[in-house]
Amino acid sequence: GDSVTQMEGPVTLSEEAFLTINCTYTATGYPSLFWYVQYPGEGLQLLLKATKADDKGSNKGFEATYRKETTSFHLEKGSVQVSDSAVYFCALSDQGGSEKLVFGKGTKLTVNP
């Protein structure tokens, strides 16, 4: 079945550091790929998504590119802020996100001032 593997956390960075959270997937067909973020005490929020190969999703300074050849969707940000501290989940869906989502385990990011 479909699966998502993302790097184990926790990740601790200093403010303005570069962030990469790796995510790879296994799927039949051509899934849509997502990054969700969960801030403390809140529900998961969609951060960005990409629906086909070579698409780049971006939001709030975060980017991720759908790489079919490496089955990856790594999350990057050039300069993190304390407010980016959260848990980040990589996910895929075979039907654009309106149906079943398959999640990675989540990566907790802490950014220190």
Added chain:
Amino acid sequence: GAVVSQHPSWVICKSGTSVKIECRSLDFQATTMFWYRQFPKQSLMLMATSNEGSKATYEQGVEKDKFLINHASLTLSTLTVTSAHPEDSSFYICSATRASGSDTQYFGPGTRLTVL
């Protein structure tokens, strides 16, 4: 917009009792709601998908008689854990999609269930 709430945010119950968790879409109508379960340091696992006015579709391995789902209106779905046991202790999260056809799922903040 697109806020989803869950109630309660946490609950402790005795083994053998039943617990009901509510999931509400506060500012939109949700044709479809999803229920997930999350174990510590694990990913969210989809339990079931519910559409308003019809029976829920359960994922393989999820006992439908134990986890009763009712999606009685376009803004409310409930999950009832019947005859709860300690192994049912977990974090339960719901999500909802808009009736307008958007493919984005909006998530609630989750409910922590502890069964003693």
